Amino acid sequence: MDNQQICNFAKYIYKWIYLSRMKPLNNNWFVRARLKSRHIPVLVALGETCNLNRAAEGLGISQPAISKLVKELEDGLEVPLFERHARGVVPTLYGEAVIRYARRVQTSLDSAFDEVIALRAGHRGHVRIGTILTPCADLLPELIRQVKQLHPNLELSIHTGSSRDLMTTLNDGELDFLVARFFADVGLSGMHFEPLHKEPLCVCARAGLIDQRLSREALHQADWVLPPSGSVLRYEFDALFQQKGMLPPSKVVNAENLLMVTTLLEHNNMLTVLPREVVAHYARYNMLAVVDVEAGIEEDLNRSLMAYGIITKHEDLLSPSAKSVLTQLRKIAQSL
Template sequence: METLNPNWFLRARLKTRHLLLLIALDEHRNVHRAAEALHMTQPAASKQIRDLEEMLDVKLFERLPRGMEPTLYGETMIRHARMALTSLSLAHDDVLALKAGLAGQVEVGVIMTPAMSLLPQAIARVKQTAPLLRIGVHLEPSNTLLDMLERGTLDFMIGRVLERENSSSLIYEELTEEPACAVARVGHPLMDKASLNLKEIAGYPWILPPQGSILRHRCDMMFRRAGLEPPANVVDTTALLLITALLQQTDFLHVMPVDVARYYQSLNVLSILPIELPFKMDAFGIVRQQDHLLSPGANLLLSAVRAAAKEVY
């Protein structure tokens, strides 16, 4: 059998009526009744099947005394014909939804870093073409978002897939790694130095994520690997409003993703300390449920997130 190129159907001049005929033959198992159902003549139907068989160089149907029976090749073509027509039907529904102004609702979950630049860019793009689309955004840690995704509360999320028993039902598209940095208030004494080492910052009071979190564990291990005790004077919180207020009023230090820190530094809320931390947070990406069919609005936002990610990362 010859190897067909990926666009063999263009050379075969495959049309929707070929697909409909394959399905009709599967349902009626008789070329006369299949042709009748599609308002075709029997010779025309027979010729179309012969043309298709010649192009594929296989027999699609066994001609029996009392009808037709699909071969293994025929069953394969019939299955794909059904899939193609279903896809075209969904495309029609999507186009109608787009024409209606995409007035549906999309629920998306996001962790902090992509909430700073990636998601706002994607939402801005979507709102240009679909101003009536209602977009609900949930800013939470990955664990919380994964629970919401599994309950069906979210269409998709931008975060991390952590070790979970039921992660096999998830589709994950990695976007980027997330480097971390140390920050302090503007004018902090440590900002006078050209560069710092871990020993110089270990003794300061810190604001850190709570014990048990991935980031806290990595911070503690960073100091231990350098032969230092992790900071003992610590405020445990992930509340950004409290963190920025505490940083501005004290000499506390804090660790946060680089993209988030750059954003706050550009607003003159805090400063990034001149030290390269020897660890990265896990990469994050787009996460969605394998069996969750996205609405046209959710698909539009998902496409905008992918497009913005190519620019941002």
């Protein structure tokens, strides 16, 4: 043999070994035995009744049809599944094993059907909600409480962030709907906005830090922890001074994370601006308190504040579970 023949022979041997190790597509016993879905309820019925006629009546088919289905399985498995007697049939050792697994299959199929029905009705699934800060203090906790009572198997994910970022995430299909402010200049089309409430802002600090009314000048000299420039809250804060011909305060720590903000307030003589509902939540635990400011300051702080609301995109394409949660959210928002 020349080198080329040796090479071809080696390739043939390698291919034969490789193919001999591959698992045939029909290696599963139920493929070889030609198991069909109608065999499952027959096995379960015979396991319960041990009688061909009663099993046939319960399944709504003829006794010869059941006998044929049993013979198909026995021929495919090459073992007897039942012993025939004058009063009925008795499962063999093989029959008991197959019946036991047939019951499991039927239970799994029943569970699958129940889950599909639950998904269609919105009782199960995964709903992803994007929200700004204020709804986290009141609206969203009440929504979650009611949804978990109505649909305990429903999974909810809450994503917080700025309205602009949340709108982009919604547009990418990573969220189902938002509770946020709507910005037309983001450049995203196909979104629908339902205004709900404004979130009045207030100046606050840790409880017990400030015991006197502060003027605008005193606020200008104070140390602050604020969200970064570009956010709605920071814009309103800066405008509080700019509309009076003043530069915004310069002693500012930029922090967006609420945990960082509250921790900085706890350990430093700093002020911040937060939605009043958020401050009320922390005030219940004696962590934050609203700072008393001169007349007109809070009005100026909230003069051009935008309302937040529900933002959806292609609501008709939402899953049943997302539609169900959205309906519940609208009901709660109307009652608050």
